[in-house]
Amino acid sequence: MTLARAEIVVDLAAIRHNVRTLQQTTGVEVIVVVKADGYGHGMAQVAGAARAAGATWLAVATPDEALALRAVGDTGRLLCWLTVPGEPYADAIAAGIDLTAYSVAELDEIAAAAESVEHPVGNPVGHPDGHLARVQLKVDTGLSRGGAPREAWAELFARARAGEEAGHWLITGVWSHLACSDEPEHPANDHQEQAFRDALSLADEAGLRPGLRHLANSAAAILRPSARFDAVRCGIASYGLDPAPGHTPDLGLVPAMTVRARLALVKTLAAGDSVSYGHTWTAQAPTTVGLVPAGYGEGVPRHASGVASVGVAGIQRPIRGRVCMDQFLVDLGPEDDSTPHAGDEVLLLGPGRHGEPTAQDWAEACDTISYEIVTRIGGRMTRTHVDSDTEKTHDTASQDESR
Numbered sequence: 001m002t003l004a005r006a007e008i009v010v011d012l013a014a015i016r017h018n019v020r021t022l023q024q025t026t027g028v029e030v031i032v033v034v035k036a037d038g039y040g041h042g043m044a045q046v047a048g049a050a051r052a053a054g055a056t057w058l059a060v061a062t063p064d065e066a067l068a069l070r071a072v073g074d075t076g077r078l079l080c081w082l083t084v085p086g087e088p089y090a091d092a093i094a095a096g097i098d099l100t101a102y103s104v105a106e107l108d109e110i111a112a113a114a115e116s117v118e119h120p121v122g123n124p125v126g127h128p129d130g131h132l133a134r135v136q137l138k139v140d141t142g143l144s145r146g147g148a149p150r151e152a153w154a155e156l157f158a159r160a161r162a163g164e165e166a167g168h169w170l171i172t173g174v175w176s177h178l179a180c181s182d183e184p185e186h187p188a189n190d191h192q193e194q195a196f197r198d199a200l201s202l203a204d205e206a207g208l209r210p211g212l213r214h215l216a217n218s219a220a221a222i223l224r225p226s227a228r229f230d231a232v233r234c235g236i237a238s239y240g241l242d243p244a245p246g247h248t249p250d251l252g253l254v255p256a257m258t259v260r261a262r263l264a265l266v267k268t269l270a271a272g273d274s275v276s277y278g279h280t281w282t283a284q285a286p287t288t289v290g291l292v293p294a295g296y297g298e299g300v301p302r303h304a305s306g307v308a309s310v311g312v313a314g315i316q317r318p319i320r321g322r323v324c325m326d327q328f329l330v331d332l333g334p335e336d337d338s339t340p341h342a343g344d345e346v347l348l349l350g351p352g353r354h355g356e357p358t359a360q361d362w363a364e365a366c367d368t369i370s371y372e373i374v375t376r377i378g379g380r381m382t383r384t385h386v387d388s389d390t391e392k393t394h395d396t397a398s399q400d401e402s403r
């Protein structure tokens with residue numbers, strides 16, 4: 001078996017396991033969020049695994065991401081929610097993608113596009129009547145990010161209902177997003193859930209019958225049963241990472257991503273030798289260091305300099321000095337018979353089963369969240385998908401062509 005210089009290995013069996021676990025835990029539809037290249041795990045492959053686990057719905061941020069999923073053959077329900085004026089809505093409508101509207105201006109654009117789509121060709125999931133778009137409405141319940149502010153709800157719902165009657169679209173969902181779901185005791189959670197219920201009542205009064213009402217992301221899906229409604233939108237938990245460290249019960253989620261590399265060089269340092277740019281670390285005693293051929297060009301955070309660790313031969317070893325663009329150094333301790341050699345494996349992160357740090361460990365060391373760690377990993381690394389259920393090995397796994 002030959003290891004790559006530096007690589008990402010994603011276990012699709014872990015994704016399937018996590019999606020099924022979330023379905024069982026929540027008892028509602030789990031919309032698996034695969035935006036940003038599946039949080040760095042590979043959007044197409046994660047989508048396939050999620051569908052295999054029974055996910056009826058997937059979600060992405062942009063229409064481009066949704067169309068990319070259609071292009072690789074995904075035919076299921078697909079939601080997107082981040083558009084800019086002038087977005088080519090017609091393509092998304094023709095592809096049967098559920099668009100999200102935040103405003104009346106957006107609805108007007110979607111209406112014009114819907115009229116231009118007479119008979120969607122190759123539309124696997126759109127409405128059989130032809131030009132009907134599928135639209136969900138997003139209300140801002142307190143995040144103050146996307147979505148219609150409360151004072152605009154009535155007008156948005158009235159326009160949405162009028163467009164339904166005019167045959168422009170079907171309103172398939174109403175939804176919102178929480179600001180503090182990873183802090184279950186935060187009062188904003190109650191406020192936002194109540195505001196969401198207010199919005200649903202108003203939508204109902206406007207004559208809308210959205211089939212999919214959803215509010216919760218991973219943390220709320222797990223920690224707040226009252227926020228589950230018809231569906232939950234799970235990103236991070238689908239990848240096996242903890243959405244609310246310190247609060248989440250152990251559901252047995254399995255991190256799907258492993259990042260590993262081969263030591264490029266091992267060398268001995270004398271006491272007083274300093275390491276990497278700026279000489280921010282100096283050996284107090286003789287030691288050996290290993291050169292890891294991955295750096296911030298691969299998404300290894302420069303903030304990890306001197307604070308994060310990597311797994312070498314089952315032991316966590318500290319990163320010394322600054323992380324560079326292409327490489328960094330790991331302290332392997334005083335030289336002895338067990339000192340690793342050039343070519344040996346280094347586990348940057350993984351599920352933690354072989355003594356390696358997790359994405360959560362990196363996040364804590366770098367003062368960020370695991371989302372950012374896995375989403376930014378990449379660069380020149382190769383990415384391979386394996387399936388531990390079918391014991392498909394690393395060597396036979398297909399290389400991801402998209403990287």
Ligand SMILES: *Cc1c(COP(=O)(O)O)cnc(C)c1O
Binds near residue numbers: 216217219
């Ligand atoms: C990214 C995103 C999610 C997924 O959040 P997780 O915390 O990863 O589960 C859900 N909803 C919206 C609107 C998002 O932008």
